[in-house]
Amino acid sequence: MVDVQGQLDAVTRExxxxxxxxxxxxxxxxxxxxxxxxxxVWDAVTTAPRIARWFxxxxxxxxxxxxxxxxxxxxxxxxxxxxxxxxxxxxxxxxEYGGGVTWLTVRLTAEGDDATRLELxxxxxxxxxxxxxxxxxxxxxxxxxxxxxxxxxxxxxxGGDGPSPEQAEAWAFTDEGRAFYRGAADAWGTAHExxxxxxxxxxxxxxxxxxxxxxxxxxxx
Numbered sequence: 565m566v567d568v569q570g571q572l573d574a575v576t577r578e579x580x581x582x583x584x585x586x587x588x589x590x591x592x593x594x595x596x597x598x599x600x601x602x603x604x605v606w607d608a609v610t611t612a613p614r615i616a617r618w619f620x621x622x623x624x625x626x627x628x629x630x631x632x633x634x635x636x637x638x639x640x641x642x643x644x645x646x647x648x649x650x651x652x653x654x655x656x657x658x659x660e661y662g663g664g665v666t667w668l669t670v671r672l673t674a675e676g677d678d679a680t681r682l683e684l685x686x687x688x689x690x691x692x693x694x695x696x697x698x699x700x701x702x703x704x705x706x707x708x709x710x711x712x713x714x715x716x717x718x719x720x721x722x723g724g725d726g727p728s729p730e731q732a733e734a735w736a737f738t739d740e741g742r743a744f745y746r747g748a749a750d751a752w753g754t755a756h757e758x759x760x761x762x763x764x765x766x767x768x769x770x771x772x773x774x775x776x777x778x779x780x781x782x783x784x785x
Contacts, residue, residue, distance in 0.1 A: 565740065566715065566719070566740055566744065568740060568743050568744045568747060569747065571714075571715050571718060571744070572711075572744070572747040572748060572751060574596050574597070574718070575594055575595065575596045575711060575714055575751070576593075576594065576595045576596075577592075577593070577594055577703075577707060577751055577752060577754075577755040578591075578592070578593045578755060578759075579591070579592055579593075579703050579755050579756060579758075579759040580593075580759065581690070581759075584687060584689075587689045587690075587691070588689070588690040588691065589687050589688060589689050589690060590687070590688050590690055590693075590698075590703070591685060591686075591687050592685070592686045592687075592688075592703050592706055592707055592710075593683060593684065593685045593686075594683070594684045594707065594710050594711065594714060595681060595682065595683040595684070596681070596682055596714050596717075596718070597675060597679055597680065597681045597682075598679065598680050598681075598682060598717070598718065598721050599678060599679055599721070599722075600678070600679070600680055600721045601674070601677060601678055601679075601680065602648045602651065602652075602653060602672050602673075602674040602680045603648055604680075604721070605672055605680040605682060605721065606647060606648050606653050606672055608717065608720060608721060609655075609670060609672075609682070609717070610626065610645070610655065611626070612626060614720070617720055617725045618713075618716040618717045618719065618720035618721075618725065619634070619713055619716055619717075620634050620635050620636070620637055620729060621634070621635040622634050622635070623635075624639070625642075626642065627642060627645065628642055628643065628644065628645050629641070629642065630642050632657070635729075636729070637661065638659045638660055638661040639660050639661075640657050640658035640659050640660045640665075640668075641657060641658045642655065642656075642657045643656045643657055643658065644656040648672065648674070651673060651674035652671070652672065652673050652674070653671070653672040654669060654670060654671040654672065655669070655670055656668065656669045656670075659686065664688075664692055665692070666686060666687060666688040666689075666692075667686070667687040667688075668684070668685070668686055668687075669684075669685040669687075670682065670683070670684050670685075671683045671685070682714075682717070684710055684713075684714070686706055686710065688706070699765075699769075700769065700772050701769055701772050701773050701776065702752065702753070702756045702761070702765075702766060702769030702770070702772075702773065703752050703755060703756050703769075704748070704749045704752035704753065704756075704769060704770055704772075704773030704774075705773055705776070707748070707752040707755075708745060708748045708749055708752060708773055708777055709777075711744075711748040711751075711752075712732065712744075712748075715744070716732075736777060736778050736779065737778065737779065741778070742778055745774055745777045745778055746774050749770040749771070749773040749774040749777070750770050750774075752770060752773065753766045753767055753769065753770030754766075756769060756770075
């Protein structure tokens with residue numbers, strides 16, 4: 565069983581509109597602290613065998629300048645990779661999916677000897693988002709997917725493995741899975757409203773996101 569509410573509460577979520585390299589962009593950030601040392605968390609999020617145990621199988625040249633491909637998901641280029649030193653580490657990569665390019669940064673910060681804060685930042689240029697997509701789904705379209713990733717990492721670092729893609733898909737239709745996706749969608753709705761969105765628009769986007777992740781609505785509305 566998954567402690568659904570405990571996992572949802574362990575994650576902080578933020579949305580910001582920023583100008584990055586001259587382009588209006590939306591920045592979504594998630595963070596969670598894990599009860600594991602930074603070297604272990606770094607290994608879990610940067611090595612192919614371990615990534616496959618909590619996220620999805622990944623192939624490619626996992627070093628700066630190399631390209632990666634996640635099975636049935638995004639690919640891209642690794643732009644920066646700084647292993648743990650002085651209690652911090654990070655990597656940055658492009659996230660290329662469906663013909664679009666966004667940018668992913670993962671930062672780790674040691675919190676004592678036995679805990680690590682992971683911060684995941686996903687940047688998309690506002691003008692690159694398909695028309696109507698943000699209005700329909702808001703930040704949850706991307707954010708809820710990353711919530712699932714942080715859950716998988718939490719299960720992995722607690723001594724087990726995240727579910728396989730097939731298991732994760734089936735779990736979304738269980739009571740526990742629906743509770744998780746409902747809670748994650750609502751949490752992103754709250755972050756959306758806190759970023760300045762109209763409350764009713766944020767709630768509708770959260771409903772659409774929940775419906776999509778639980779098989780009740782097609783992608784794109």
